[in-house]
Amino acid sequence: MARQLRLGAFMRPTTIHTGAWRYPGAWPDANFNFEHLKRLAQTLERGRFDAFFMADHLAVLNMPIDALKRSHTVTSFDPLTLLPALATVTQHLGLIATGSTTYDLPYHVARKFSSLDHISGGRAGWNIVTTSNPDAAANFGHDEHMEHDERYVRAREFYDVVTGLWDSWADDAFIRDVDGGIYFDPAKLHVLDHKGKYLSVRGPLNIARPVQGWPVIVQAGASEAGRQLAAETAEVIFGAAPNLSEGQRFYADVKGRMERLGRDRDHMKILPAAFVVVGDTVEQARAKRAHLDSLVHYESAIASLSVWLGHDASGFDPDAPLPEIPLTNQSRSAQERVIALARRDNLTVRQLAQRLGGYAGLAFVGTPQTIADEMAEWLETEASDGFNIMFPYVPEGLDDFVDKVVPELQRRGLFRRAYEGKTLRENLGLPRPDNRFFA
Amino acid sequence: MARQLRLGAFMRPTTIHTGAWRYPGAWPDANFNFEHLKRLAQTLERGRFDAFFMADHLAVLNMPIDALKRSHTVTSFDPLTLLPALATVTQHLGLIATGSTTYDLPYHVARKFSSLDHISGGRAGWNIVTTSNPDAAANFGHDEHMEHDERYVRAREFYDVVTGLWDSWADDAFIRDVDGGIYFDPAKLHVLDHKGKYLSVRGPLNIARPVQGWPVIVQAGASEAGRQLAAETAEVIFGAAPNLSEGQRFYADVKGRMERLGRDRDHMKILPAAFVVVGDTVEQARAKRAHLDSLVHYESAIASLSVWLGHDASGFDPDAPLPEIPLTNQSRSAQERVIALARRDNLTVRQLAQRLGGYAGLAFVGTPQTIADEMAEWLETEASDGFNIMFPYVPEGLDDFVDKVVPELQRRGLFRRAYEGKTLRENLGLPRPDNRFFA
Known part of the structure; x- marks a missing residue:
């Protein structure tokens, strides 16, 4: 077995x-x-x-x-x-x-x-x-x-x-x-x-x-x-x-x-x-998750994103892609992980913040x-x-x-x-x- | 009401x-x-x-x-x-x-x-x-x-x-x-x-x-x-x-x-x-209680009786009535209560000890x-x-x-x-x- x-x-x-x-x-x-x-x-x-x-x-x-x-x-x-x-x-x-x-x-x-x-x-x-x-x-x-x-x-x-x-x-x-x-x-x-x-x-x-x-x-x-x-x-x-x-x-x-x-x-x-x-399809599962993430309150979410990035994100355009930010030594691995996530799933600032404010660990979506x-x-x-x-x-x-x-x-x-x-x-x-x- | x-x-x-x-x-x-x-x-x-x-x-x-x-x-x-x-x-x-x-x-x-x-x-x-x-x-x-x-x-x-x-x-x-x-x-x-x-x-x-x-x-x-x-x-x-x-x-x-x-x-x-x-009758209820009391282990019970009396009871005849004991000032109220109980219910030493070793507080038996x-x-x-x-x-x-x-x-x-x-x-x-x- x-x-x-x-x-x-x-x-x-x-x-x-x-x-x-x-x-x-x-x-x-x-x-x-x-x-x-x-x-x-x-x-x-x-x-x-x-x-x-x-x-x-x-x-x-x-x-x-x-x-x-x-x-x-x-x-x-x-x-x-x-x-x-x-x-x-x-x-x-x-x-x-x-x-x-x-x-x-x-x-x-x-x-x-x-x-x-x-x-x-x-x-x-x-x-x-x-x-x-x-x-x-x-x-x-x-x-x-x-x-x-x-x-x-x-x-x-x-x-x-x-x-x-x-x-x-x-x-x-x-x-x-x-x-x-x-x-x-x-x-x-x-x-x-x-x-x-x-x-x-x-x-x-x-x-x-x-x-x-x-x-x-x-x-x-x-x-x-x-x-x-x-x-x-x-x-x-x-x-x-x-x-x-x-x-x-x-x-x-x-x-x-x-x-x-x-x-x-x-x-x-x-x-x-x-x-x-x-x-029922991978797309449907992703859409469910995106809808779920959209229910995270934006002001709470953007605070989470700022912590992850080690950089104040409250001035970013919520509906644009994540801008370039200066990498710092203190939180580089968290920064890199967040940036990679934004690129991989093609997320706007709002979507990224809500993803992190929802659940940011291991996920199987499909x-x-x-x-x-x-x-x-x-x-x-x-x-x-x-x-x-x-x-x-x-x-x-x-x-x-x-x-x-x-x-x-x-x-x-x-x-x-x-x-x-x-x-x-x-x-x-x-x-x-x-x-x-x-x- | x-x-x-x-x-x-x-x-x-x-x-x-x-x-x-x-x-x-x-x-x-x-x-x-x-x-x-x-x-x-x-x-x-x-x-x-x-x-x-x-x-x-x-x-x-x-x-x-x-x-x-x-x-x-x-x-x-x-x-x-x-x-x-x-x-x-x-x-x-x-x-x-x-x-x-x-x-x-x-x-x-x-x-x-x-x-x-x-x-x-x-x-x-x-x-x-x-x-x-x-x-x-x-x-x-x-x-x-x-x-x-x-x-x-x-x-x-x-x-x-x-x-x-x-x-x-x-x-x-x-x-x-x-x-x-x-x-x-x-x-x-x-x-x-x-x-x-x-x-x-x-x-x-x-x-x-x-x-x-x-x-x-x-x-x-x-x-x-x-x-x-x-x-x-x-x-x-x-x-x-x-x-x-x-x-x-x-x-x-x-x-x-x-x-x-x-x-x-x-x-x-x-x-x-x-x-x-x-x-079903008072007598039957009392008999139930007496049977229950009889299931209390005698050596444990006689130790309880000694504590209540403030007097070593282990030498008493278990099947005789409670003998006269000298009253002490320290535990007189407990002594009197136990003696009154023995007289009221006409208990032998064994029955008295087992009553106290079973339950000695307020009881309604009838x-x-x-x-x-x-x-x-x-x-x-x-x-x-x-x-x-x-x-x-x-x-x-x-x-x-x-x-x-x-x-x-x-x-x-x-x-x-x-x-x-x-x-x-x-x-x-x-x-x-x-x-x-x-x-």
């Missing part, structure tokens, strides 16, 4: 594109309407997606108010409150929540993810983030944001504590001997008693070991410290490679780190974010066939193990993917027709972790 | 009685089995209960291991993870979770309760606890437990921050003007910017104002500081009065404090815990008629506004209450036949709080 794609759905926000809530037929409140989210999750499950993935912010996004007031992501559910609700209306879909190692407490994190894993029958995943948004610091009583490398040292300790708490009980600790009156075997209880640089946590956790042993460990870190932490601990990486060659480089780097650490390279799935717009071709190339050339799909608008963009792209991937033998197992781990082909305290 | 009883169900643990998991026909894993909990919640809703109430501990209970290994409460779900799941399988039942002001962070607490309130359509309640269990401190990096009165000062500040965060947005802030591209009205956003003795939290909260304005505020504090905090802020009190006269005293005290603060006394419902065993008589007396003499029911074992004890006691209360006009409103507040007859920042 050919290598199989793994597909996550990037669902917070339901669509990252800032014009999406205004697209014809879209649900403007999709990010904050439980009935809508239930319907989307059930559609993802019909499409045999591996997981519903919730990014998160611990603050209202830090944007100028004139841009912020146009954002559909400003109100959203807490991931660990939404996902238990979605667990009851799905049966197979993995449920990955983001949890911060900087602004949360490990006993709560361990307990909530374990609870979700039990309630969902083994479908939980923990997306470990160190929270790089300085506005979050102000919501958690910190005057200053913790320095980057220090955050990663703390993250590693936090991970050790959480996984140690999950291992508080052997899998068979709870014997519930009604006649003898013994509820659990005391020999199968471990007290962690952790005292480290950042954390002091005694344990044991007041919940049985998760169904999956541990929920699936997910990370997104792309920095040196982030890649190393991922190579040591992650089982899924939510990546951000903008093109095939960068995808290949990232993939080789992280899988190489794993092998040097003695880990099996198949025990981590690298899933870059991919923004997918489906049409027919089910061209999209499957591109995905197959990423898979076959070791640029990824699958994708974390970003839908352009909902419900239509998500329905299009499930009803049109998934069948094409299945016809080519690249994607499952039925779930392989019961748990997220089983579906992803990941091993169940041993308990470090009990054989 | 006569005053109406309000009924909560004390569901964590599903039954507080330590012998319950061994009772014939009981579910030994009820406290930790989602399908069971779903069935119990749906039965409570059929019985028109106001709310499913989850107490909580932030540690494995601190008991000698020989007692702990017999406890069915050692593994349980995190309340704020279980309740969103139960929200999707019920339509009317209130969902009250415990949240600690000592060992949690206000931004998380505000956001999670708001998320639950939205997902459930306005059925959330927050049981504010200051966490008196010193073992919890060790799980949250504190070497010592915070001193009692200091915990209450922090609790009040924490409440102010959480309610202030809930008020970050006016109820009508999210206009979602698709044509104009305006998602929310910036004039309807408030930044809290709290800096106090214990907490520093900027805000705004990244979720719309709760459906109920604020989730219902619940408290249990019985100390001087706890009563005062409750009089200032609580809308439901989970009380612990062991008998009618103490219930009346507590009720008059707290409602009097409210009035002195200028609050309407009807804007708080006092619901003492009541352990209810239903039989027929639906005698139970309704007692409940009516509490209501009519202003000892309570209803009860937080503790079931002796599940599912049978809970089914008995819903199928036998509830219809009797309804026949007497003491309890609803249909839910009055859509939200927990509406069902409890509590006003929706104004937003302190927006008229």
